[in-house]
Amino acid sequence: MFVWSRLSSAQWSDSWAERFSGHNGAVITVIPGRKTVRVELYCVEKREALTVQRQFGGTVRPVRSRNWAALRLELPPPVVVRNALLVSAASDKAKLAALAKANPRRTIISIPPDMAFGTGHHATTASVLRLLVDFSKSRKGQAWTLCDLGTGSGVLAIAAAKLGARDIYGCDFDPHAVRVALHNVKRNRAGGVRIEEADVLRWKSSQRYDCVAANLFSDVLIAAFPKIVRIMKPGGTVLVSGILKSQSAECLRAGEKAGLKFDTIITKGKWVTARGRREDFMP
Ligand SMILES: C[S@@+](CC[C@H](N)C(=O)[O-])C[C@H]1O[C@@H](n2cnc3c(N)ncnc32)[C@H](O)[C@@H]1O
Incomplete structure (x- = not known):
């Protein structure tokens, strides 16, 4: 040992x-x-x-x-996300089939623990997953695109693929997280997902997305907000998390200064998650 x-x-x-x-x-x-x-x-x-x-x-x-x-390794319990998803740490086909049978309305996502953030258990991931399910419902069957900044295990990108997104991009500056995310995309047969190694603070994109998920940390979000606003489509949505309660006022103010309006703020323990829109394109 x-x-x-x-x-x-x-x-x-x-x-x-x-x-x-x-x-x-x-x-x-x-x-x-x-x-x-x-x-x-x-x-x-x-x-x-x-x-x-x-x-x-x-x-x-x-x-x-x-x-x-x-x-000995014991798997954590699965994470249920509304009536839409169930994130399990199991990779065993028989266990996953049993979960699917017991949860016929939910899509099962398999994310075995592998030293990348994003098993679904953390308050920040769980809150963003719920908001992602709500976002997908608001699209009422229309195709949509997602950019997942700080993808970790790839759980949000994979969830988006299962919820009907067509063109999904995820990045992380941690090469191990990128490897894990790519494995998880393959394991879950999540179509239309592209993952690459990139630092959000240096990354450049000319593409615009219907939804941007950014479960990062306050300091990264504060620096990245102007970029996040630029990659949102008119009327697009942003889901931000990883914000400590003690830093949320400063962080969300920085988002508003960059042109976002937050309409939903969820606090779970010491973590804050928020949903925002581009203020110049409010419906
Ligand atoms: C809180 S985890 C979120 C993981 C996953 N998206 C989730 O919701 O569970 C934050 C992730 O962002 C990555 N990250 C932090 N700062 C970053 C940066 N500047 N550029 C790219 N990735 C970053 C970390 O490596 C980590 O995987």
Whole structure:
């Protein structure tokens, strides 16, 4: 048994928890009186610990005494999104078929935990998924396009494909997330989805979208809002998340300054998600 570990700023705790969700060897320790947390991942294989180290830095060391049997992988429960979708961590065909049988009105999406954000469990992903279902219903069968900035596991892009979007673009600046998203697109046979590695803050696009999903962080959103407004079609919708409650006023103000009007604001725990439109094209 080996443990990979590193220190991280406390503000990234949720991101680490989400990345390693489904892995029973993940431990996040709050260090009293400090703004850092210790993130550890206990792995049966040294190879696994070294892969995580290559990606995220930190150290790897062997561990001796522990009840390793308790660390077996258990899948988190599926995430149900209205009557439309069910996101499961299972990849096993029989389990997915059983879920489909038990949920005949929902499309099943398989996102096994794989160190990319976006299993559907995090409050930000769950809220955007719900708003995406609502958006798809508002299209009443008309084709629509989606741009997914910070795609992570690709869950939003895949959900859009299942909800009737035709032309879907997703990007992430984390090459591992891009690899995971591409696998997930293939695994779920999500048609019309293009994923690429790109930093939202440097990325340029001349295409315009009916819907832009941006589950990023406040500072990235604040910097990216003018660009987000430029890639929205007239009357288009933006779904933003990843905003801490304590930063939401400043973040949403920056969106309004860039030309957005927010009509729905959802707070779940410490996270805020909002739906906006281009103010110059309000219906
Ligand atoms: C909160 S996760 C969202 C993942 C997924 N879209 C979801 O809703 O669950 C944010 C993602 O954005 C990516 N990201 C953060 N800043 C970025 C940037 N400047 N350019 C591209 N991707 C970025 C991260 O790597 C991460 O995968």
